Amino acid sequence: MSPRPWHAKITGIAFGGDYNPEQWPEEVWADxxxxxxxxxxxxxxxxxxxxAVVQPEPDRFDFGRFDRVLDTLAGAGVAVGLATMTASPPPWLARLHPETLPVTADGTTLWPGARQHYCPSSPVYRRYxxxxxxxxAQRYGDHxxxxxxxxxxxxxxxxxxxxxxxxxxxxxxxxxxRYGDVDGLNEAWSTTFWSQRYSSFDEVLxxxxxxxxxxxAQEIDFTEFGSDALLACFLMEKEIVNRITPDVPVTTNLIPxxxxxxPFAWAPHQDVVSYDSYPxxxxxxxxxxxxxxxxLMRSLRHGQPWMLMEQAPSAVNWRQRNSPKPPGLMRLWSWQAVAQGADAVLYFQWRQSRGGAEKFHSAMVPHGGEHTxxxxxxxxxxxxLGAAADVAGGRSTADVALxxxxxxxWGLQRSSHPAVLEQFDAVTAHYAPLFARSVAVDVVSPSRDLSAYKLVVVPNLYLVSEADAARLTxxxxxxxHLLMSFFSGIVDEYDRVHLGGYPAPFRDVLGLRIEEFWPLDDAGTVDVELAGTVTPATVWSEVIQPDGAEVVATFASSELAGRPAVTRNGHGAGVAWYAGTRLADDAMDALVGRVLAxxxxxxxxxxxxxxxxxxxxxxxxxxxxxLLNHGGSAASVPVPAATALVGPAPADGRVxxxxxxxxxxxxxGEG
Structure with a gap:
């Protein structure tokens, strides 16, 4: 079944934000x-x-205020994404049912007074x-x-x-x-180590x-369980609104x-992906x-346009230092979202709060009002955005998958590894050179069909099943063409080492084996010679033994001097590149440029x-x-024949x- 059009009541790119009229007297609504x-x-x-506004007491509901709000917005021609209101339970629920409150790993109860104070697995929370x-849904489904x-x-x-x-x-x-019986659990969790074997599921915590x-392995499974428990809450609510209002699409806003x-597990259950972005x-x-x-948001539903559900008009309030967005930056970053597939530009929030924890978070209408x-x-x-309404629904095509x-x-960032490695640092190191070149990139899971891509980039895939490894091979x-970096293909989906030498499932496709990991200390560097230039590298090094692979770069210092640092291997009809260290930005850019070519x-x-x-x-x-100029100086950009919808028009083939x-x-020549 094709996705229901979330924008059925909106022409062009949706524009607006979180509207919280309950924070204000009704006389403000007309303004x-x-x-x-x-x-x-x-x-x-x-x-x-x-x-807490619509259900001030367990047995009392008051929808009158929202009846008037929705009627007012409908009369003004403003479409509404109506929240299910379940993100922050009212204090009376915790008073009556303290068992609904979440508990941390050390046994601390998280109490009301902020938000999201509920246990996702609580049947009582889910019932209310x-x-x-x-x-x-019954009251507003046909509004x-x-x-x-x-x-x-x-x-x-x-x-x-x-x-x-x-x-x-x-x-x-x-x-x-997942495991069927406790023996399957013991095998997956390697519980023979440290006498952790379970004789019954009742013993598992x-x-x-x-x-x-x-x-x-227990930690990885528990993290996935947590994601699934929250997803179960979402699906419970989705089932209700789908049953009562089958033609109204659903979404929820993912966080950075x-x-x-x-998100790969959540996206199939949404009619449109929504995202909150706060650079x-x-x-x-x-x-x-x-x-x-x-x-990533554009890729989650295979190129379908997504919603920028939240961004800040200017400063946020939750960093140590909260910079306002200088003139023009909010516009630039909003258009960046549209350029990368968004069909909605919304903010948190419409009118800046007078009190509460986010009163200094900027809003579309600041404390100073409209004359700001x-x-x-x-x-x-x-x-x-109104002038560029025709771009809505547009999709992009990418030759590169990351x-x-x-x-x-979740497995990578556990303790007891050769070094503390940050997944997002690895992703950024590989994504940034692609972004700088304006190379279109899809962000995909390893289970995705990769056949349409000219290049697949794997910054780090520490944990990989044999099936996904075979798919990449x-x-x-x-x-x-494949570009893979260090500490990939090390363990299976249960965090058990792939035997046969590192990285066992990728040894043939990479044409090498890793004999020994040699991580660097926090401030440590190692020199690498790449294309006749010596450059520093950080984070990691390792003893690479080529087994058919061509040596592209070598370590030029440390105990590993003269040994391979970067390799290239022809395999079948394709090519696999491997980086055994974190190259400096310039060197990484040069390597990525060579791989792209x-x-x-x-x-x-x-x-x-x-x-x-x-x-x-x-x-x-x-x-x-x-075209978006993120640089600090003016730029003259060559363009093909075109007409301007927004911004300067082309002149003599340049903008x-x-x-x-x-x-x-x-x-x-288009459209």
Whole structure:
């Protein structure tokens, strides 16, 4: 069945934000609608933290306020993503049922007073949540304002797992479903080590605080269980709204690089993927990190446009130092999301709160009101998005896939490894050179069909099943190009070492074996000679024994001087590259450039100046190029024949972009 169109009530790119009218007297609502119309707002999220408002007591519901809110928005032509309101239970639930509260690994109960204070496995929490969602769907399912259901909110942001007795019982059910019997569990968890063998599932607990290093397979499974327990909450609510309102699409907003929830497991259950993005203006490469998240969101449902559900109009309030976005940066970063596949640009939130924990988090309407830089920029962006409505629904095509696996990530960042390795550092090191070249990238799981890609990049795949390893090998044998980096292919899906020498499942395709790991200390470096240039490398080194592979770079210092650092191996009809260290940025850029050329991968547009990002989206109405200047100086960008929808028009085959400049072009001959 084809996905239901989440944007059925919206023309073009949705624009708006979280609307929390319960924070304000009703006389403010008329001003809200006036300003929404002035800003070009077409969609708002309503009710995300409103459970206590509509159900002030266990046996009393009051929907009158939201009746008036939704009627007002419908009258103004503003579509609504109505939240199921279950993200933050009211205090009375904890008072009546303290067993619904989450517990940490050391036994600490997390109490009300913030948000997300619920155990995902709690049947009591789920029962009350289900009752609320049933009433909401019955009452508002056919309301003319409703465009989608916004289920929960930022699942796993604060509580991704609970270690209480209720969760322990649920974990045992999950394990029984996975392993069948306790012998299967013992085999998977290697419980003969340290006398951990279980004689019954009743003996199994979550990995609570222990005297020393806990069982890593147990920790990995418990992390996946936590993701599945939250997903079960989502699916419970989805079943209710689908049953009552089968034509209303559903979503929930994922958070940046969520360690506790696997987005590949969640995406198939959403009609549209939604994402919250908060790049730090103080970080010079914040747009690159954001870009990875956007490519991941676009890839989760195989190129389907996604929603930027939250971003900050200016400063956030939760970092040690919270920089405002300088003039033009909010516009640039909003267009970056659209350039990388978003069909919605929304914010947290519409009107800046007067009290509470996020009162200094910026909003579309700041404390200073409409006569502020922030609101002026919001209004200008709304006008621009309206002018580029034709790009909505556009998709991008990528020749490169970057492999990311959450179970491998959970395994990688356990203790007792040769070194502490950060998954996202590895991802960034490989993604940044691709982003800098405006090479389109899909972010995929190792179980994805890879045959359509010219190049597959594997920054780190510490944990890999034999089936996924065979899939990557077959991809190369069939003519694909592979770039893989160190500490990949080390253990199976249960964190048991692949025997036969490292990296056993990839030895043939890489044409080498790893005899010994040699990680560097925190500040340590090792020299590497690549293409006649000596450059420092960090984090890792290892003893590589080629077994058919060509040596591309060698270590030039340390005990490993003269030994291979980077290799290239022809395998079948394809090629596999391997990096046994973390090259410095310039060297990594040079290596990636060579790998791309070898694979026949070109940027989206040729001749781009440094700092300029380019993407292309295409739909039935045409092909659209996006040019974004992330650099600190003006840039002259060569472009094919095109007309401008947003930003400067081409002149003599070039577009002049100021710093933070944006151009959206309809390419000639299309549409």
């Amino acid at each position: 809200d609608v006036r300003l929404m119309k002035a800003a070009g707002v077409t969609m708002v999220s309503v009710g995300i933290f409103s459970w 949540a289900a009752d609320l969602v049933e009433r909401l 003319p304002a409703i465009a989608e259901w916004h289920i929960g909110n930022e699942y796993g942001c604060h509580v991704s797992r609970c270690w209480c007795d209720v969760s322990a019982a649920d974990f045992r059910v999950w394990l029984r479903d 979550p990995p609570r605080s222990a005297p020393t290093i806990p069982n890593p 690089m969520p360690r506790g929830t696997d 730090d203006p103080y970080e010079p490469d914040a747009h690159v990190l954001a870009g990875f998240g956007y490519d 830089r922030t609101f002026r920029e919001v209004r200008e962006l709304g006008t621009e 492999v990311m696996d959450w179970r491998s990530w 077959a991809y190369v044998e069939g003519g694909g 070898d694979a026949g991968v070109a940027p989206v547009l040729p001749g781009l100046p440094a700092g300029v990002q380019a993407t292309v989206r295409a739909n039935d109405s045409g092909r659209y190029a996006f 002049a972009l100021p710093p933070r400049g944006v151009a959206v072009l309809r390419l000639a």
